[in-house]
Amino acid sequence: MTNDLPLTKDMILDAAEQVLRRYGPDKTSVIDIAKFLQVSHGTLYRHFASKAALREAVTERWLDKSVAEPLEEIAGTAKGSAAEQLLLWLETLIGKKRKYAVDDAEMFVMYGAVTLETGKIITLHIDRLIKQVASIIERGMQTGEFKPGSADAIARAVFQATTKFHHPAHAHEWSSETIDDDFDTVWRLLLSGLK
Amino acid sequence: MTNDLPLTKDMILDAAEQVLRRYGPDKTSVIDIAKFLQVSHGTLYRHFASKAALREAVTERWLDKSVAEPLEEIAGTAKGSAAEQLLLWLETLIGKKRKYAVDDAEMFVMYGAVTLETGKIITLHIDRLIKQVASIIERGMQTGEFKPGSADAIARAVFQATTKFHHPAHAHEWSSETIDDDFDTVWRLLLSGLK
Missing domain, CATH: 1.10.357.10 (Tetracycline Repressor, domain 2)
Known part of the structure; x- marks a missing residue:
């Protein structure tokens, strides 16, 4: 299931912060954050080029x-x-x-x-x-x-x-x-x- | 084979430094250093209580x-x-x-x-x-x-x-x-x- 709302930078950062807090920076993957947002990781990579950038x-x-x-x-x-x-x-x-x-x-x-x-x-x-x-x-x-x-x-x-x-x-x-x-x-x- | 020479602090530190340099602090064990000195690890522990102390x-x-x-x-x-x-x-x-x-x-x-x-x-x-x-x-x-x-x-x-x-x-x-x-x-x- 994917979400059709347009992704804003703040929405991504809110999600990333929550996921990073929960799993820690080492264990969090871009895919975890994409799943949380219900978007494909391709969509997420269009906004942030790497996990490090996020x-x-x-x-x-x-x-x-x-x-x-x-x-x-x-x-x-x-x-x-x-x-x-x-x-x-x-x-x-x-x-x-x-x-x-x-x-x-x-x-x-x-x-x-x-x-x-x-x-x-x-x-x-x-x-x-x-x-x-x-x-x-x-x-x-x-x-x-x-x-x-x-x-x-x-x-x-x-x-x-x-x-x-x-x-x-x-x-x-x-x-x-x-x-x-x-x-x-x-x-x-x-x-x-x-x- | 064990060495019968009395162990001085400097001998132990020389050996420990060489072994630590070679394998790195994480991979070196007290047993590695004892082996290098040809003494039992019990002998080594009499001089230094732990790997951290060494x-x-x-x-x-x-x-x-x-x-x-x-x-x-x-x-x-x-x-x-x-x-x-x-x-x-x-x-x-x-x-x-x-x-x-x-x-x-x-x-x-x-x-x-x-x-x-x-x-x-x-x-x-x-x-x-x-x-x-x-x-x-x-x-x-x-x-x-x-x-x-x-x-x-x-x-x-x-x-x-x-x-x-x-x-x-x-x-x-x-x-x-x-x-x-x-x-x-x-x-x-x-x-x-x-x-």
């Missing part, structure tokens, strides 16, 4: 909704201390990652696998986050709270210098007793470099 | 010889600019990791696996490296090149803020075209925080 697209949507969008709100608030805003942004990013690593383990594992492929999607996601950090730093530079410099380059540096605290490859270290102190020490050094 | 001990020795000891020399040179010394130390660490990831892939993969277990050995290795960084920063503080502060805490921050460039979980990113620029940007921000 997996990436599901991860991208999840990252946008659960990470980039809530952070966008924080980055968009142009008032108060830029240092406090930057700290709130970083702590929110780190808090979300830690939460998802535990509460949304299936998606988190898939996201971890996708980052290993260093594909375009992760690069775009990171660029989006770094742009948010740059807007906070830019404002701090304008108000004189931060030293002048290239906001884009410094934002990239801040993001990369905090890798240990938000990159999924380090998730197994986040339950360490010293992780909060460690972040605090890195933050102080970075802030001292910004001011 | 693997950790081999990694520890490798990290000491190929990473910590050469860096110790750089950290021990108490002349010239502390900033230049710190940069040399970091660039040497990063250069060695990148080299081993390619030229000594078997050991590097094992080292990557051992870091995932967050065992005592990796903690000790990192503490040793951070102590070296602290001695450089301490000297920079004494000469007034760096701002005063807790050299130990700042050394820890410098080490962790450069995770992306030396932690084995990021080895797949080290061939990126932007990796050197990325390190340079992080370094500038850290240095600006130190000065």
